[in-house]
Amino acid sequence: MNKKSRWFFTVDILYISMMVLPFLVAIIIKILTNAPSAGIDITGADIYFTLPMPIQNLPITESQVNSFCVVVAVFGLCLFLTHGINNGKLTTRHHVAEWIVEKVENMVDGNMGKYFSGFAPFITAVLALSAVSSLLALLGLYAPTSDVNIVGGWALIVFVLITYYKFKGGPVQYVKSFGDPVPLLAPLNIISEVATPISMAFRHYGNVLSGSVISVLVATGLQGLSSMIFKFLPGVLGEIPFLQIGLPAILSIYFDIFSGLLQAYIFAMLTMLYVASGFPAEIYEKRKLKKQK
Template identity: 65%
Template sequence: MKRKSLGFILADTLYIAMMTLPVLAGLILKILTKPASEGISVTGAQIYFTLPLPIQSLPVTESQINSLIVMITALGICLFLTHGLKTRNISRRQHLVEWAVEKVDAMTLDSMGEYFKGFPPFIMSILLLSALSSLLSLFGLYPPTSDINIVAGWAILVFALITYYKFKCGPLGYVKSFCDPPLLAPLNVISEVATPISMAFRHYGNVLSGSVIGVLIATGLQGLSKIVLGWLPGFFGEFPFLQIGLPAVLSIYFDVFSGCLQAYIFAMLTMMYVSGAFNADEYFARKNKKIKN
């Protein structure tokens, strides 16, 4: 096999640094700014600093910084995986990225249809961003998905897409889509507004409940180890030995499985809602009519 050139190795190192350094920087920032607290407590995202703006000052929180970290990491992963693509004799990382791209392409084609051919990159970025955000809690950082502001932003983006594809059939078509049975129009409007709310709450609630349960169990184990091992002398009596390892077992479900599942569900719901909002028959009928005129 041909040896890799120096430039290739240098670029690889840069990309790996792009993947790891932001997480390290986030950890250091958290350690430096975290106020000393008694025991374990459930708190929201910590405010790092406040930007003074003319209308209202903008607090920059942990979740915003962490979602920037996730974005840089995701960019690093993408650049690393797609570095040095070849047509023959392909490397392991190219196998991986080809598999992922084919999977997402098939998934999108399966649930959205032929018209939405351009959607796989969007779906893939939602998947990657959401999964990495939830997995950030494995490093001890605050996962951005357990802050409703971040997830609500994504849900509003999806809502804008839904509205855009409903408007494809013209403004009249948009109004008509609510009056499917004309009597139920108010309920349809409510369910339309409820779509982004329920999407945001679903993702946020799942991740947040996982972290709250994790904190509760960690606190409980601290108390339990004080009761069970409290009679030991000195350091051994003080140190919460039961906290080592046991919360990690639950973390496999709540952080890894639940986080990845929620990313999949968010992407799946995005595809379902967007493709459901687009009325293909009417759109093509209108288009043909226009061409004839």
């Protein structure tokens, strides 16, 4: 028994280090590569190195590295929460895991219907990735969600899903749906179809990016203001930006925590709504019945 519990404890430590180490690695990489700069500095993600590829060189950026760190950390969290769930003794972490699964399954069932109940893991993955990526800004790292390429990739996956489920109702119906009221409107329908992933990507990335831009502007402005007001103080005291204490933290609560989590929720919600509304359930069931006859 003692040996077994020691083994359990060791694996636990392994999982916890899997959750924490990626962030430490990301912070260390950032410290090693970034020179600290003064004043306003709003740039995109830094490019760490470039891989030579046949068609186009593949740049490995900060946002890619950070998002893979998030993937590893979320994987570690899942393993940690479900570790020893079959031992017959339920602890707090198992209840947390059950709570998460139950909440997401209820959400998926309520918004998409019984047919799509297999979507719960995908929705949980989207929620967790998006939320943890946005919260990464709290550690001073570059949030991957403020890069349009990362969010655009997720939106493309959602677009493929939507198109797949529209196709499932019948390819003929899918093509017909473009000329819905009158065939003259087909170009507009195609544009609105393509606009779905673009608007999803821009909504998420624009919200996170605007928050970080406003935070940087306010912080720099307060620095300038305090150096103007406290100029008369002698020596080092005059260089300390006193006014920077407080207000940027409140802004960070709104922009980094509330806005980031809200955008994660909205991205998952829109995924569910678009996929469920794109699937013509009645036509699909009619075809199924025909096939059975």
